[in-house]
Amino acid sequence: MEHELRAIGSGQAEWIKQTVHVDYDNRSQRPLGFSNNGRYNKVIKLLGTFKGDLSPNDLTYLVKTVDGNTYHLYLHLFDSDPLHTPSPIRWTLDFRVLKRREAIVLPLWKSSTHMRLEGVADFHGDLCPELVLGCKACQMALELLPELNTSRDIMVIAENNNSPALDAIQFVLGCTVGNRKLKVIDHNRHVYLFASGIGGYGVKLSLETIRFDDENRFNEFERKVVEGSATLDDAVCYQRLLDDRVARLMDLDNEEVFAVEKVRKCFLCSNFLTESLIHENYGFPMCENCRLDMTGNNSSVVYQ
């Protein structure tokens, strides 16, 4: 739906504003088709449902019809005296989204340096800020550890379990939960560890604080969209803010987005720790806990 919201946001709509008859399926709660100018338009896809703004119970539907057009239908429910209105509901065919010969292309997609973002967005379903974060993280990891690009030994530990960034990691690096090259820990933060499993070294990327200066508006629109109380205008504004954030993130250097820490794997417990916390012990890289455990065992042997 993001393409349609962008088109509406940039005014690419043909206003119709006609009362129409709509076949509505109560079970699936969606319009099945509508008649307009003696022609029946069968709905093949419901793109989105929104709140209307004429009265509190109004709903609006963004639908795709069989001829490839996208229309906005407005369902107005009257709350006034039923004697004065022949029917308590009225459907209005609000507008048609204009088709463009070429797809609406964000300027950032024109740059060749922005690796495979289009493909990632296809895989994920839309182009959103956290998907860009995931792409940036992969790009940065491969720059820091170029050998991982060709090795099959790469593994990723992500410290969140529901971000679009995970789709970028799966698409770009081929690390999935299924092939056990992607481990997710539910810490709800954008921290990604990329490592060579056998080599026992890697980098940990932690999201820097990025100020977009739209936080209040963004959170408000996001809340409405998530809880289903967004009007079409809200959805259009939200899409615009998302696009702005995507463009902003694309513009930032990787170093401005993620802080980097080198990590090494403890030979005994297999945990990846900051390089400075790993020390050689009997010739093996070890974390402090494992080193103390070992020393403890050794000393008990010595004093027996």
Ligand SMILES: [Zn+2]
């Ligand atoms: Zn997304």
Ligand SMILES: [Zn+2]
């Ligand atoms: Zn250890």
